[in-house]
Amino acid sequence: MDSGVLNRLNGGAIWLVCGTIVAFIAVVCVVFMVRAWRAGKALGMDPVKMRRAVTSSATFSILPSLGILLGVLALSGSLGTPWPWLRLSVIGALHYETVVAEGAAEQVGVKLGTESMTVEAFATIALLMSACIVGGMILAVFFNKRYLRKLQGRNPAASGKSSGGFGDRAMIAMFIGLVSAYIGSYIGGFVSQKPSPDAAGEYVSARFSFLGDWTPLVAVAASAAAMGVFIWLKEKKGLDWVENFAVAGSMLVGMAAAVLVRL
Amino acid sequence: MTNREKNFSYDAYLNRTHFLGRIVSVLALIMLLGAPFVIGGVLGAMPDLAAAGRGFLAVGLIWAASSVVEYLVYTPMLGAGGSYLAFITGNLINMKIPCAMNARELTGAKSGTAENEVISTLSIATSSLVTILVLALGVLLMIPLQPVLRAPALQPAFASVVPALFGAMACQYYRKDPKLAVVPLCAMSLLFILVPSLISSTSMMIIPSGAIAIGLAYAGWRKTRKEEG
Incomplete structure (x- = not known):
């Protein structure tokens, strides 16, 4: 990575922009919290119960937050620190951010975490990361009031589950399709590309040469194996807390494997 | 009060x-x-x-x-x-x-x-x-930690963020329905092996790959529903 670009992405002005937004959202959270607390008191709810909701939520959130922090670390090498910090503090989720950043990088002709990154590319990537996740917010603005009125008094656990439930399977299938496209591209890259004679670190088409970059395949294998261990720890050993670190932890294992094979 | x-x-x-x-x-x-x-x-x-x-x-x-x-x-x-x-x-x-x-x-x-x-x-x-x-x-x-993060030896790690994510996700999602994963994975690998120039537009290929997976999942779902009557 060109450290000049990364320096600029870590510049004070960027911190200020991202920090302002994070601060705004923190204030919003405090306002909603105070309002809910007062409403609860007015409704005659037991303050002990309300305090319990707050403390249990605080303790519950610490471990996942540490997992999210690892995600900031993972993305900071390609996008600087402030932007991933903003994205993961207030709206995003690691898997979402990474997929969208990669898709956007492809459109502007750069690769994440490589020398090819430019500030122009960054601005476009950042915009796409913002634009792709606003769905929930827009839906909430337009439909929350009506939707919740309709549901009031009904038990969502009973009405929310549609019979047969293709929705769930469609989601799983969509992710399987997504993952397959990328893993397929790494396999294709290894089998049918070779290093470019002109530019170091670039690859050109060469069908069945088996000279392509195999580092992504190592990263895939290592992180999949790590995820397998996380799942095993959770399901067989009953260590539920490991789930908080599963995605970010597996990614770091995959990334470490890439470093080792390239030493 | x-x-x-x-x-x-x-x-x-x-x-x-x-x-x-x-x-x-x-x-x-x-x-x-x-x-x-x-x-x-x-x-x-x-x-x-x-x-x-x-x-x-x-x-x-x-x-x-x-x-x-x-x-x-x-x-x-x-x-x-x-x-x-x-x-x-x-x-x-x-x-x-x-x-x-x-x-x-x-x-x-x-x-x-x-x-x-x-x-x-x-x-x-x-x-x-x-x-x-x-x-x-x-x-x-x-x-x-910034200078450490920028050490040249660590750069392959940041270039591998995306494959590392997909490895983890593959493990998570493939295990939910391993049979469903076979066709899109083979189809996509074959496509990229035969047409390596498409590798630079992988994100576009998410659409056909997702369509294959969802289509197969739908066919399977219809079948089990029918069998259940």
């Missing part, structure tokens, strides 16, 4: 929550979409809208579809205040939803009630604040 508490109307509270929630959601939306332009202005390089549009078609559509599903499924669990906050602050599946469920269980609040509205708003707001705090502290601690 104070006078104010006596005059409390839950309906009025909900109405104000919706009003406030809409305003802050729109403000957050403007800020998040505006930030890349402000940053672009600072860096002297504006976003390329055409490229962003193409990217949106490739990867954005998947997330748009999943955000509709998330919205429909999660909103009833979160209530009014909680859902505005949760959609602004993100990390739903991995944190906000289980956190709110946990708080609800601990306090015995029933969904759809005023009590649940209060508890889930308190829970989501607390959870968001904790994340903001942990990340702010963590990022401050990371600043001195």
Whole structure:
């Protein structure tokens, strides 16, 4: 990575922009919290119960937050620190951010975490990361009031589950399709590309040469194996807390494997 | 009980929550979409809208579809205040939803009630604040680490962020339906082996790959439904 670009992405002005937004959202959270607390008191709810909701939520959130922090670390090498910090503090989720950043990088002709990154590319990537996740917010603005009125008094656990439930399977299938496209591209890259004679670190088409970059395949294998261990720890050993670190932890294992094979 | 508490109307509270929630959601939306332009202005390089549009078609559509599903499924669990906050602050599946469920269980609040509205708003707001705090502290601690992060030996790690994510996701999702994974994975590998020039537009290939997987899943689902009668 060109450290000049990364320096600029870590510049004070960027911190200020991202920090302002994070601060705004923190204030919003405090306002909603105070309002809910007062409403609860007015409704005659037991303050002990309300305090319990707050403390249990605080303790519950610490471990996942540490997992999210690892995600900031993972993305900071390609996008600087402030932007991933903003994205993961207030709206995003690691898997979402990474997929969208990669898709956007492809459109502007750069690769994440490589020398090819430019500030122009960054601005476009950042915009796409913002634009792709606003769905929930827009839906909430337009439909929350009506939707919740309709549901009031009904038990969502009973009405929310549609019979047969293709929705769930469609989601799983969509992710399987997504993952397959990328893993397929790494396999294709290894089998049918070779290093470019002109530019170091670039690859050109060469069908069945088996000279392509195999580092992504190592990263895939290592992180999949790590995820397998996380799942095993959770399901067989009953260590539920490991789930908080599963995605970010597996990614770091995959990334470490890439470093080792390239030493 | 104070006078104010006596005059409390839950309906009025909900109405104000919706009003406030809409305003802050729109403000957050403007800020998040505006930030890349402000940053672009600072860096002297504006976003390329055409490229962003193409990217949106490739990867954005998947997330748009999943955000509709998330919205429909999660909103009833979160209530009014909680859902505005949760959609602004993100990390739903991995944190906000289980956190709110946990708080609800601990306090015995029933969904759809005023009590649940209060508890889930308190829970989501607390959870968001904790994340903001942990990340702010963590990022401050990371600043001195910057030179280490930029060591040339570590660069393959950052170039491998995406494959590392897909490895983890492959393990998570393939195991849910291994048979379903075979066809799209083989089809995509074969496609990229035979047409390596497509590798530079992998994100576009998510669409056919996803379509294959969803089509197969639908066929399988129809079959089991028929068998069950």
